[in-house]
Amino acid sequence: MPRPRKRLAGSAEPAGPDNKGPAGKRTKTKNPVGASAQVVNSSPQKTSASKTCGKYLSSYWLMKSEAESRLEKGVDVKFSIEDLKAQPKQTACWDGVRNYQWVRRKVVVYSPLGQARNFLRAMKLEQEAFFYHSNCKEPGIAGLVKIVKEAYPDHTQFEKNNPHYDPSSKEDNPKWSMVDVQFVRMMKRFITLAELKTHHQAHKATGGPLKNMALFSRQRLSIQPLTQEEFDFILSLEEKEPS
DNA sequence: GCCAACGTTGGC
């Protein structure tokens, strides 16, 4: 399965004149989110979301993205928080999430929906997520983003040249979803994975807020729910010296 | 670059 991580949207377009990405050399194109982002200030649609009929009632999230260049089927999948900031409206669609299986501890339940996808679909307008840099020298939480468009079909699944092309997905019944996220702010300081892990270890013994953090207990999930306690605790770390 | 953890696939 492809990596359920973030990459720039719109990569189906051939490198066109609008290709002036942050690093200049990527073959990725700008994301087409402009169109979708205006949902932001429209609240008319009582999104199906507001029914909160799902089992995921989390209001906070952690989203992983690769912060260093890496080619996947010839496409650079790098998308750091700086790249997000450089987008129009500082907004990008979160495509490429392909995570089909639901695994909890030793009990493996095959869900008709993938876990990361379920989480994507549970994300609601204005909810906040930590932007996590993965697969890089210093992994950790770089900043805060918010959901500005709820789940809609991930266009990359229909694009033959996209690393996330899924020939088994049909236009009239898309398998994969994505959301749009907008940059909110950088963390006051970068919260490293190592620091989070130190707290996680300590909290396992003391029952502290990070004792069950998904980053460690479900390490391969690209989109993870955070509890209020986890979110608040991590925010509080900003004000402290790195431990 | 290595490799542990864990998600996915396919034979049965």
Added chain:
DNA sequence: GCCAACGTTGGC
């Protein structure tokens, strides 16, 4: 539906 083999994630 089980589970061994394989593939991927992602920290180190």
